[in-house]
Amino acid sequence: MSVEFCGIELAHPVINGSGTFDAIAARRAFGKALDEEFPFAAFVSKTITLTPRAGNPPPRLWEAQAGLINSIGLPNKGLERYIAEDLPELAQLTVPLITNVMGSTIEEIASLLQACDTRSEIAAVELNVSCPNVQTGLDIGADPLALERVLCAVREELHKPLIVKLTPNCADVAACALAAQEGGANAVSLINTLRATALRPATGHKRIIGQPDLWLGGGSGGLSGAAIRPVALAQVAAVAKRVTIPVVGMGGVQNALHARQFLDVGARLVAVGTESFRDPSIATRIATELDSANGPHSLI
Amino acid sequence: MSVEFCGIELAHPVINGSGTFDAIAARRAFGKALDEEFPFAAFVSKTITLTPRAGNPPPRLWEAQAGLINSIGLPNKGLERYIAEDLPELAQLTVPLITNVMGSTIEEIASLLQACDTRSEIAAVELNVSCPNVQTGLDIGADPLALERVLCAVREELHKPLIVKLTPNCADVAACALAAQEGGANAVSLINTLRATALRPATGHKRIIGQPDLWLGGGSGGLSGAAIRPVALAQVAAVAKRVTIPVVGMGGVQNALHARQFLDVGARLVAVGTESFRDPSIATRIATELDSANGPHSLI
Amino acid sequence: MSERIAAPFGRRLLTVTANEPLGAYRVLRAAAPDGAQPAAGQFAMLATAERWGAGTDDRPYLPRAFSYARFQDGEAHFLLEDVGPGTRRLCELREGDGLWLLGPLGRGFAMPEQGRRALLVGGGVGIAPLAIWQDELSASEPLFTNTPSFGDTPGSDDAPRVDSEPRSNLPHTTVLLGFRDSAHAEGAMLLRNSQLATDDGSVGHHGRVTELLRAELDRDAHATVYACGPPPMLESVRALCAERDVSAQLALEAGMACGFGACYGCVVPARSGYLRVCVDGPVIAAAELEHVGIHAGSPQ
Amino acid sequence: MSERIAAPFGRRLLTVTANEPLGAYRVLRAAAPDGAQPAAGQFAMLATAERWGAGTDDRPYLPRAFSYARFQDGEAHFLLEDVGPGTRRLCELREGDGLWLLGPLGRGFAMPEQGRRALLVGGGVGIAPLAIWQDELSASEPLFTNTPSFGDTPGSDDAPRVDSEPRSNLPHTTVLLGFRDSAHAEGAMLLRNSQLATDDGSVGHHGRVTELLRAELDRDAHATVYACGPPPMLESVRALCAERDVSAQLALEAGMACGFGACYGCVVPARSGYLRVCVDGPVIAAAELEHVGIHAGSPQ
Numbered sequence A, B: 001m002s003v004e005f006c007g008i009e010l011a012h013p014v015i016n017g018s019g020t021f022d023a024i025a026a027r028r029a030f031g032k033a034l035d036e037e038f039p040f041a042a043f044v045s046k047t048i049t050l051t052p053r054a055g056n057p058p059p060r061l062w063e064a065q066a067g068l069i070n071s072i073g074l075p076n077k078g079l080e081r082y083i084a085e086d087l088p089e090l091a092q093l094t095v096p097l098i099t100n101v102m103g104s105t106i107e108e109i110a111s112l113l114q115a116c117d118t119r120s121e122i123a124a125v126e127l128n129v130s131c132p133n134v135q136t137g138l139d140i141g142a143d144p145l146a147l148e149r150v151l152c153a154v155r156e157e158l159h160k161p162l163i164v165k166l167t168p169n170c171a172d173v174a175a176c177a178l179a180a181q182e183g184g185a186n187a188v189s190l191i192n193t194l195r196a197t198a199l200r201p202a203t204g205h206k207r208i209i210g211q212p213d214l215w216l217g218g219g220s221g222g223l224s225g226a227a228i229r230p231v232a233l234a235q236v237a238a239v240a241k242r243v244t245i246p247v248v249g250m251g252g253v254q255n256a257l258h259a260r261q262f263l264d265v266g267a268r269l270v271a272v273g274t275e276s277f278r279d280p281s282i283a284t285r286i287a288t289e290l291d292s293a294n295g296p297h298s299l300i
Numbered sequence C, D: 001m002s003e004r005i006a007a008p009f010g011r012r013l014l015t016v017t018a019n020e021p022l023g024a025y026r027v028l029r030a031a032a033p034d035g036a037q038p039a040a041g042q043f044a045m046l047a048t049a050e051r052w053g054a055g056t057d058d059r060p061y062l063p064r065a066f067s068y069a070r071f072q073d074g075e076a077h078f079l080l081e082d083v084g085p086g087t088r089r090l091c092e093l094r095e096g097d098g099l100w101l102l103g104p105l106g107r108g109f110a111m112p113e114q115g116r117r118a119l120l121v122g123g124g125v126g127i128a129p130l131a132i133w134q135d136e137l138s139a140s141e142p143l144f145t146n147t148p149s150f151g152d153t154p155g156s157d158d159a160p161r162v163d164s165e166p167r168s169n170l171p172h173t174t175v176l177l178g179f180r181d182s183a184h185a186e187g188a189m190l191l192r193n194s195q196l197a198t199d200d201g202s203v204g205h206h207g208r209v210t211e212l213l214r215a216e217l218d219r220d221a222h223a224t225v226y227a228c229g230p231p232p233m234l235e236s237v238r239a240l241c242a243e244r245d246v247s248a249q250l251a252l253e254a255g256m257a258c259g260f261g262a263c264y265g266c267v268v269p270a271r272s273g274y275l276r277v278c279v280d281g282p283v284i285a286a287a288e289l290e291h292v293g294i295h296a297g298s299p300q
């Protein structure tokens, strides 16, 4: 069941989606059981930026039909404290660490990659060019030309595998994936959340044109979970057809059958995000059932 | 409750999404009750093309989580037979007729508009630049510059209100809406279905990399229904903020509360699509409850 | 094919009056007081009032199509086979539960040409529309045979509604039914005087029902054939009748989203192009089809 | 705040042993044999095994957070108030039904500083964590007072577990509870020797429970306050204690997706920045908060 991914040997093909699992917080909640039963074959960190971010004001969550809208706003302690405080703790994990980073300029991205390059705890870097909750990064990820230009400019700063996390909010995701490959990405991952919003329930009936009563503190957010799986499957299939580098597929994966479908359309790895909120150990079950021939079958 | 839309007086703000209601077939199924209880304030036809289209091979439907994927492929009898056979029947409707058309070239679109221009039965034209089930039209709708260029080239052919149905599969739908306005559109409508796909269930466990066993005859399709409402609401809100022309909002509207939310974020009209499949008379209920102050309220 | 009774516009909430097992099937009855009396071969779109949109997969979401198996004393009868989430919910309905119904829909069977006997051929759950058709035909038969309704032991005198005066004089109807095994063969109780075939030979002829049909036609081809069942069965019925140029009316199935011609999702390829099973059928003249494909039949 | 019992990794399926009304609330009990004994103030993420993801709105989709109200004889007790789809499903659970539980989670209450009495202040369903806290405190109290469990008429001798030997010597605990009306006030049965306040004056003091708190503190401020309830109540508790610089521990609520620090969705603003209620709380020192905002409290 072990898989090779960008030269890294993984025990199985299931990892976490960035920002959907905090190994350090989980260790506080589950104690040593977290390390003993760690569900992912590799751990992907939440998006780290050069300077600290507080994130969006609450409410940050909205439960949609078979989905979740989040407007978290990429809170993080910033590169420096991530390296100083988090890396030592994350280094204790028994699986490879993939650090997810985001920058709004070539300079920012370059320094993020440089910093990760020097840290042996980090096996690979995932570059987030796709978070719909914040303005930065958006345009780069949605425009193939801009994306390739940026990657070419920063790629040599990192002597480790670079995964580009694409944005699904674009016209032609396969073209963006190809641009990432041309720009030197060793893999692409998708899909990130779909731009979405929700209104405060109680005021659904009051009409205030122009200034609707938005629920999320951040105004708008990103849709994840079961609802987006059909879109994710289509985008992953389109990308896998176009690129030669490995693809990490995600978006609404809830069980081994779903995971198998992403593998079937050409993904090398599958990432689980929102479903981990419903059960933090779901990835273990998925990996186990993927392994047993009839697992996913029984889930049909 | 009556609404003015592009100079047309409508009894209420609820219409149908193109391709989700066939008034002629419905008359066969429901007899005179269809005309007596017609649920929409205006009727939007299925997309008509210059030449006839057979549509995609079956299966054309996949039921997703809180959604529907369709790969219909825009079957239609072509402009000529639409005008000769369907217009007389549609003219009997008690509500204004909006004809939805799609062309893959400026010439095609121009002749479609010319033909509609001469027919008094047609109150307005909706130009579909957004159907994810077929290749044509896609690029135009997703690229603001291309969209504006095309519209400028064809706009004068039509001396009636022109509604541009935008594609949701783009990087910046508000920019596309603005381009449509610049190009002479009198209104924009959104969202169309999100590109999506599904695999044949029985083979979900068999891994056939490269050639997954796609369920839909057309390979991929478009996601509609409840699952896409959060995305639709965000896109409609973004567009309404950017343009001055009226907006027709749609995507997963199931009840009056949902409809009210689209109006709250700035839509002038709301269109119902997939939910009509669950109940063809739902639009009547929505319009009635929108009218009564506490209707949508009671639905919270 | 001509029989088409128009449906009330909009789905109606009926109350379940009974839901009893019939061998491997279930017979669901609901009170349809205001409902129109369906023509044999017509169908309804059904959904349970509760738990539709439920389950870990959020399916069923759309209503499902079911042939009227009988309509008696203001009650609609349906024969159900549990093959997935929708049929499972329906099979779980209890007396007093709510049932959403849209119908009657589609085109039913037409009377045999003068002098020809009716030859009914059913496979599996496809026997449902033949039951109500036999009721209609028997109403026109010269001498009236005892007609047990579901679950009655032959000889009971509780008989279905019959027109006081026969519409015409018809030769006796022949009924040939095929099933997987004896448990399914109990479904034959739905009809009268039927000859059975089972795949496992546990009841009646050991083999295909189409083998019985071949024998019948060789004995006397002066008949009009009415068939409903899985695609392979319908295809051989079509072929057998074509060879002997016996006219046949086939009740087809296809995955449906709406049931009233709105979605164009239920098409089957015919000589004249794609036909919508829900409005052009479900009963279609075999002559209109070159071949009965997999998607023209019951999904199972 | 220090009490944190680690949870088993992954949600577990428990069996409901009882679900009884307690005035306007319900008390749900489930057998948690292998489960860790929670610390007072900790919570669990709950979901019903059936119909979670169900209903016309496809909500609830994510699990919901509930304080342990008591943990006794290997049974976890929860106090439920029906405020939406999730709590409704839980209120409808019957003995023998399945309940998904992830927990215990979060940080609980800490013992009062030496010599100080514990002053418990609860509002509405917020009394739940105070009940189990009173159990722990009473285990350390000098003389043992009769302790009815739910629904028992005072004087019954069916008593909850008490440690045979007191951990320390504490002055008596004071319990102040506020409710909307008498129906809700019945929830007070969950605790012992409580003074009540109701908004409508139907039971106990006519007014706010915080008015009782003010009087108590004016009488004797040598206390540590433990409070849980709606945000406005918690805010005035915070203010009252701050004025008198009495240390207070507030059990906060916030909309949650995961409950173990993964989603960053449950934040409340604190002096040190945003805190995640699920891992930094739910029990948070009042001193850490400048103000208890609307989103720091129970969603209602």
Ligand SMILES: Cc1cc2nc3c(=O)[nH]c(=O)nc-3n(C[C@H](O)[C@H](O)[C@H](O)COP(=O)(O)OP(=O)(O)OC[C@H]3O[C@@H](n4cnc5c(N)ncnc54)[C@H](O)[C@@H]3O)c2cc1C
Pocket (backbone or CB within 6 Å): B061, B062, B063, B064, B201, C043, C060, C064, C065, C066, C067, C068, C078, C079, C080, C081, C082, C083, C084, C085, C086, C087, C088, C125, C128, C129, C252, C253, C254, C255, C256, C277, C282, C298, C299, C300
């Ligand atoms: C006109 C007509 C009359 C009918 N009459 C009867 C009748 O009298 N009695 C009866 O029992 N049945 C009847 N059927 C068949 C019945 O409608 C189907 O069995 C039913 O829709 C199955 O729904 P389900 O949710 O139980 O199963 P589904 O899960 O919908 O599976 C049914 C089939 O649909 C396909 N499928 C699986 N998953 C999906 C998905 N996510 N999206 C789309 N397709 C999928 C597969 O081929 C599967 O075998 C009739 C059908 C038609 C069209």
Ligand SMILES: Cc1cc2nc3c(=O)[nH]c(=O)nc-3n(C[C@H](O)[C@H](O)[C@H](O)COP(=O)(O)OP(=O)(O)OC[C@H]3O[C@@H](n4cnc5c(N)ncnc54)[C@H](O)[C@@H]3O)c2cc1C
Pocket (backbone or CB within 6 Å): A061, A062, A063, A064, A201, D043, D059, D060, D064, D065, D066, D067, D068, D078, D079, D080, D081, D082, D083, D084, D085, D086, D087, D088, D125, D128, D129, D252, D253, D254, D255, D256, D277, D282, D298, D299, D300
């Ligand atoms: C640590 C903790 C402990 C708790 N302990 C208890 C307890 O012991 N007993 C108890 O009864 N409750 C408790 N709660 C509150 C409980 O978790 C909520 O009442 C519950 O989550 C409500 O879910 P629901 O589906 O019933 O209602 P919802 O529909 O989720 O509504 C609850 C609130 O959420 C908001 N909301 C409405 N719709 C949405 C949406 N689509 N997405 C996001 N938010 C929405 C609104 O503000 C609404 O008032 C606790 C909460 C926390 C955080």
Ligand SMILES: Cc1cc2nc3c(=O)[nH]c(=O)nc-3n(C[C@H](O)[C@H](O)[C@H](O)COP(=O)(O)O)c2cc1C
Pocket (backbone or CB within 6 Å): A016, A017, A018, A019, A020, A046, A047, A068, A070, A072, A074, A100, A128, A131, A165, A190, A191, A192, A193, A224, A225, A226, A228, A250, A251, A252, A253, A271, A272, A273, A274, A275, D263, D264
């Ligand atoms: C609460 C939440 C926070 C997220 N944070 C990040 C993030 O920091 N960086 C990132 O690249 N993706 C982030 N994502 C996106 C997920 O990694 C994933 O791409 C997306 O949720 C789709 O997968 P899912 O449907 O399985 O959740 C976040 C998603 C959620 C729900």
Ligand SMILES: Cc1cc2nc3c(=O)[nH]c(=O)nc-3n(C[C@H](O)[C@H](O)[C@H](O)COP(=O)(O)O)c2cc1C
Pocket (backbone or CB within 6 Å): B016, B017, B018, B019, B020, B046, B047, B068, B070, B072, B074, B100, B128, B131, B165, B190, B191, B192, B193, B224, B225, B226, B228, B250, B251, B252, B253, B271, B272, B273, B274, B275, C263, C264
């Ligand atoms: C079966 C089906 C067919 C459709 N056909 C068309 C079409 O011909 N032209 C078009 O512009 N949109 C078409 N649409 C898109 C709808 O008009 C609408 O934009 C979309 O379904 C979102 O609305 P809904 O979620 O309420 O269905 C179709 C949608 C469905 C489900």
Ligand code: FES
Pocket (backbone or CB within 6 Å): C255, C256, C257, C258, C259, C260, C261, C262, C263, C264, C265, C266, C267, C276, C277, C278, C279
């Ligand atoms: S089911 Fe929709 S057109 Fe036939």
Ligand code: FES
Pocket (backbone or CB within 6 Å): D255, D256, D257, D258, D259, D260, D261, D262, D263, D264, D265, D266, D267, D276, D277, D278, D279
């Ligand atoms: S609920 Fe997810 S971080 Fe607290």
